[in-house]
Amino acid sequence: MQINEEIRDKELRVISESGEQLGMMSAKDALKLAVNQNLDLVKIAPQASPPVCKIMDYGKYRFEQAKREKEARKNQKIVEIKEIRLSLNIDTHDFDTKANHARKFLSDGDKVKVSIRFRGREMAHAENGKGIMEKFAVACEEFGTVEKAAKLEGRSMLMFMAPKNAK
Numbered sequence: 001m002q003i004n005e006e007i008r009d010k011e012l013r014v015i016s017e018s019g020e021q022l023g024m025m026s027a028k029d030a031l032k033l034a035v036n037q038n039l040d041l042v043k044i045a046p047q048a049s050p051p052v053c054k055i056m057d058y059g060k061y062r063f064e065q066a067k068r069e070k071e072a073r074k075n076q077k078i079v080e081i082k083e084i085r086l087s088l089n090i091d092t093h094d095f096d097t098k099a100n101h102a103r104k105f106l107s108d109g110d111k112v113k114v115s116i117r118f119r120g121r122e123m124a125h126a127e128n129g130k131g132i133m134e135k136f137a138v139a140c141e142e143f144g145t146v147e148k149a150a151k152l153e154g155r156s157m158l159m160f161m162a163p164k165n166a167k
Contacts, residue, residue, distance in 0.1 A: 002043040003058050004031060007051075012043075015054045024050065081160075083113045086136065088122045088129055095132075099139040102161070106144035112161045119155075129157045137161070 007027050014022040014030045017039060025033075027041075034041040034055045042061070045052035082105040084098050102112045114136055116129045133150035140161060148160040 003040050007043050009051050011050045012053045017055050080110045081113050082110050086116045102140050103143045106163045109163050114159045116157045133159045
């Protein structure tokens, strides 16, 4: 934003601090008016014809803008991707434990990346991995939905799940 002496336009539409239209005037006259009130002249709409300037306390404006941005950052939830690793010959208790972890992550609002790493001859049984992934999706279906279905990528099979109630 251009302020005070940086504004070089010949004619400006000027708005007072309270928001009322002061009309068209030269940049020099508008600056004098702002200085008399111990305020700044700020160009708020440079693309308009003629440009629109407002008389305001620029320091206070920047402070309030920074405060609003900080508040917006504080309120936004950062979605993390948590990874759950399964194996092709996983036992039922281990499977249930991993499913419980995934349910917790999904209920906290995080996405879950489920992966199976195939080692050696396990590559010949990729269809078994797909079955485990489908079973895992069914075990977690009340907390999340499958965002990206199970797909074999190199020696790994990946599946992404997203929480149902996105906070």
